Amino acid sequence: MSIEAGDRPVALVTGSTSGIGEAVARRLAADGTRVVVHSRRSAETGRALAAELGGAYVQADLGVEEEARGLVARALDHFGRLDVLVNNAGISRPIPHADLAAATPADWRQLLEVNLIAPWVLCTAALPALRRSPGGGSIVNITSHAGVRPKGSSVPYAASKAALNHVTRLLAAALGPDVRVNAVAPGLVDTPMTKDWAQAHELWRDRAPMHRPARPADVADLVASVIGSAYLTGEVIVLDGGLNLT
Ligand SMILES: NC(=O)c1ccc[n+]([C@@H]2O[C@H](COP(=O)([O-])OP(=O)(O)OC[C@H]3O[C@@H](n4cnc5c(N)ncnc54)[C@H](OP(=O)(O)O)[C@@H]3O)[C@@H](O)[C@H]2O)c1
Numbered sequence: 001m002s003i004e005a006g007d008r009p010v011a012l013v014t015g016s017t018s019g020i021g022e023a024v025a026r027r028l029a030a031d032g033t034r035v036v037v038h039s040r041r042s043a044e045t046g047r048a049l050a051a052e053l054g055g056a057y058v059q060a061d062l063g064v065e066e067e068a069r070g071l072v073a074r075a076l077d078h079f080g081r082l083d084v085l086v087n088n089a090g091i092s093r094p095i096p097h098a099d100l101a102a103a104t105p106a107d108w109r110q111l112l113e114v115n116l117i118a119p120w121v122l123c124t125a126a127l128p129a130l131r132r133s134p135g136g137g138s139i140v141n142i143t144s145h146a147g148v149r150p151k152g153s154s155v156p157y158a159a160s161k162a163a164l165n166h167v168t169r170l171l172a173a174a175l176g177p178d179v180r181v182n183a184v185a186p187g188l189v190d191t192p193m194t195k196d197w198a199q200a201h202e203l204w205r206d207r208a209p210m211h212r213p214a215r216p217a218d219v220a221d222l223v224a225s226v227i228g229s230a231y232l233t234g235e236v237i238v239l240d241g242g243l244n245l246t
Pocket residue numbers: 014015016017018019020021038039040041042043060061062063088089090091092114142143144145185186187188189190191192193194
């Protein structure tokens with residue numbers, strides 16, 4: 001029996017023109033989900049990927065509150081429903097943890113705006129549509145092992161991800177059973193964000209039991225499993241190749 005296009009679930013994957021988000025978009029589309037691709041600047045790449053995946057593309061800067069607010073409505077314009085929200089878009093800026101003055105209040109505000117407040121705004125905007133999802137809605141927040149252990153590219157980055165991990169648990173408790181909320185917390189992933197992080201790459205090669213950083217597709221596999229696990233909610237799943245054991 002063929003499934004009508006209108007019956008297929010719809011996922012909005014933020015920051016899906018690159019790295020982890022792109023891999024998640026490709027994986028969900030391969031699984032039969034209609035994907036709304038999103039990015040801040042890379043509109044041409046976004047449109048090309050959306051066309052390749054049979055999805056749609058929306059551009060919005062999540063550092064600007066009104067644009068974050070409008071993103072879900074613009075995604076709904078395309079397919080009229082939303083079943084999955086993957087809060088993947090995020091920013092990072094390496095700042096030594098001991099150099100307190102280098103992490104300015106402006107850095108804090110920007111990192112919290114994009115990594116924490118924007119996902120909150122998107123969850124808020126998406127909630128009515130997610131509640132209507134026939135199979136139950138699903139939110140997956142891409143956080144970081146830096147939000148679980150005292151690590152990461154900067155203190156404000158790690159704090160933004162730790163806060164999003166806790167928001168994940170709080171929302172899971174508040175929104176079940178209609179909407180499940182989980183976080184995937186990767187360690188080092190081979191993406192444009194980390195291409196110059198030689199020390200981190202060396203650490204993962206030498207010390208992690210898997211002896212390599214994650215590939216974006218490794219993260220996408222876990223995100224797809226989390227979305228497909230109908231009883232899973234409130235979990236923060238660390239995906240770091242076992243580095244946390246060392
Ligand atoms: N890579 C890692 O090792 C790692 C580890 C743990 C967690 N993470 C998290 O995983 C997520 C994805 O990381 P990645 O390494 O795949 O990143 P990436 O390759 O740098 O891609 C980031 C994506 O997010 C979009 N984006 C960035 N700032 C945005 C903004 N203000 N508004 C809207 N979209 C924005 C980018 O769009 P444009 O290109 O158009 O700007 C791009 O599509 C992030 O939340 C990151 O913190 C990454």
